[in-house]
Amino acid sequence: MTAKPRLLPAVAVPVLATALLASLAPSSTAAPAAPAAAAPQALYGELAKNGTFTPGTADWWSSGATLAAAGGSAVATVKGGTGKLWDAMIGQDNVRLRPGVTYTLSFDARASVPAKMRTTAQLGAAPHTAPLDRTIDLTTVSQRFTMPFTSGIDTTTGAITFQFGGQPVTTDIVIDNVSLTTSTAREGFYVDPSNNAATWVKNNPGDARAAKIKAAIADRNTVKWFGDWDADGNAATDIQTEVSNYVGAAAAQGRVPVLVAYNIPGRDCGGPSSGGAGSPDLYKAWADKFARGIAGRPAIVVLEPDAVAQSSDDACMKGTAEQRFDMLWYATQHLQQQGPFVQTYLDAGNATWTLGPDLSGNQGIGLKKMAYLLNRSGASLARGVSVNVSNFDDTAVADDYAKRLTAQLKTDFGLTTRWVVDTSRNGNGAHVVPGSPGSGHVGFCNPARRKLGVTSRVGSAGGAEYQLWLKSPGDSDGNSSQCPAGSPPAGVFSPQLAEALIDGR
Template identity: 75%
Template sequence: MITTPGLFRAVGAPVLVAALLASATPSASAADAQPVYGELADNGTFAAGTTGWWSTGTTMTAADGALAATVDAGTANPWDAMVGQGGLRLRPGVRYTLSFDARASTAATMRATAQLDAAPHTATLDRTVGLTPSSQHFSWTFTSGIDTTAGALTFQLGGQPAATDIVLDNVSLTTSTAREGFYTDPGNNAAVWAGTHSDDTRAARIKASIGDHNTVKWFGDWDADGDPTTGIGAEVSDYVGAAAAEGRLPVLVAYNIPGRDCGGASSGGAGSPDLYKAWIDAFAQGVAGRPAIVVLEPDAVAQASDEACMNGGAEQRFDMLRHATRQLQQQGAFVRTYLDAGNATWTLGPDLSGTQGIGLEKMAYLLDRSGVSMARGVSVNVSNFDDTAVSDDYARRLAARLEADFGLTSRWVVDTSRNGNGGHVVPGSPDSGHVGFCNPAGRRLGVTSRAGSPGGAEYQLWIKNPGDSDGDSAQCPANSPAAGSFSPELAEALIDGS
């Protein structure tokens, strides 16, 4: 760690103490009221002028969504002229990312730190950069070596050979967000298999290609029911907490709806609507307002249109899904819920207007009944094989339908775990027919979990864990393992695209 001598702050400088997550922690202390997860920098785009920022040894102003500081020549040290903000919660061992854009009216240097806001001013991040009249983007990920509720983010501007105007914009200090990367489930089936079969010649490549990239954990009736202290709530809390400790974003699948999979290979779920509501309540309490992506009940919405499956229970299912989306919504802005919307080739039968086809109007109706207005958006292609372009097209048209019919803005995530060869028997040939749902041959791994692209999915995620079997029913290839069981043969076929 680096100690910065001589650093000071004006006594009257404003101190940032936000309360973004006060409801997510049991204590009402000032420390717990500070932002801990997500975006820690206040007003980093300077849309609110200089609110939340202090300066010393320089004059700062805000214009055109940026902060400008005028630095006179003749200061001896970088810390003789500064802008910054304080009152930051920095936790030891947690990963953070600092990023910003900066430029100067003439060639200059600037020192950026994350540090204690009082003596001994220990810095856990200390970088000096060169600035030019052209704006540059800077970004560093670091692990905090200090534990404080009085951290500071400083931009030290002194020591310039000539009078200089320095401009800052898009300042961001984050932890446990997609910027830091997704949390890999250490207990995923591929990683566990590779670890227990180190003498198998396939183990190393399965670990490197799959086990190290399985960033989604499924929770269902194999987990304990009900009690948020000793059951599913504790399991979810432990998982989300482990991700937060690494500064990574966890992705969870809630998969416990009664009558799950309509009695198919992945059948099961809670024993009753009341038990499901207790389970999802505990699940949401386990997340506890911390950053997380939740994919909610794959297939449950689409299957609600199947009366043979529902047997008169569609209204109960809608009620359970609305309850689930509401509970997760109440966890706050750091929790992003995506209600599952099937896939691009799931035919729901005639639309409400009587038109045959994919059933966009019907799917939009089902999603609305299921509480999608309380979710961030929808998930598509979960455990399926359609390529990302096909899935984006479906989700884009579905989002337009939701907006037209219900005035809803819907984003989406795409399961890319096994869509590297698309979902057609002959990749790229739509007329050749769609592959079956259960362990089809010729599929390949898709891109690993990442943020999406403008106009497309918000995230591309490995939701289905590659190598985990789709089931062993009559529709599956002979000798397929039971649903959810890991198969090195399936895993290697996905790696090779064979």
């Protein structure tokens, strides 16, 4: 432990929602087609040194308090008396902070008696500008604190401080598991290490297709779907823990996670991906835990593919459309409450489905009706909409649909709406029968001659905010009579389907 002169009171920087969102917003430069090689720790990833205080308190200083390690935690003892919070503190120097970048400081903390503690991430010297400046209440029971913030400063000499002076009695402040990470789109999107393609590659190292599938799909699959296979209120798996672990793993790599929530009751109207929570109440409990698992950290969430569009189908809804609107509004609201680092996109179907008709005779929903359905489902609480999820329209077609739909939302409801496009399988566009431009989704189930699209990246000016792999390539669309013979059940990985997408056949 080394002593350090106390810092002057930090000068806080106002954090506006627009500035926070800018840290995840697209620029005119596309992200790399594949995840970039790991950058130096000075740029992203874990920035806090010795956050577990093992062994001891190396890399940490104290001022106005005695600092020691006990039981794998830091214990700072401050004598009782008058004073300000900044009259006693512990901290760490030489922290790299970059302007416009999103960071998350998290830690466990408790006190021997209830106490206040001020937490900052700031310049280590005058004027001590602090992008993060938050005062919290500690109890005698350890709590986990998670504090996302956007840096407005550019420095290699930043500091993390925990300030706790002015306690009325001598107090022990116990701190552990300190972590400072950053994740923004400029660092890239998090690849799910346990995606189905990666699992298949791991289990089939001798297969001649393994290296090809690993390079083209497994190492680039930047999405994870969450549904009733995780929990619907009755299952043993806790959805909050599942989501928290996934978002935390992404933050540790300095990348943005993409999550799809897919658990609405009556999902897929009894189709190949049917299922979902057992009741509206169970869904709301699941959605609440899903949101709390993100804990305000940077994340992109696509909410309930197909659910809004299917709410217009009376045969599917059987009088439950109002319940569906209520559930989607609830989920969108709870995601919004996680703060501006969580970007939610409410699913808006796809161009052919909405605009129809197609060869199966579906007449489509229409832009005005789709805008109405989205507004009823909480579009005003979301950042935007997702289009083309699990479908095949090329990006130009998807963008054209989204532009018209967002214009309708603006006209009818005054909403400014962005959009994301699923590019996982749209490299060859949708199958169009010559002379029938409305036939774009004939053969929706594992159709032939589809191809991988561009990997997850920031969109271009005037188009999608992000182009994302949202459907996991190689995962089957289902095994119903509408699917090619031998198709696996929905969601099951097929190396044959994966290779066909790689080759475009």
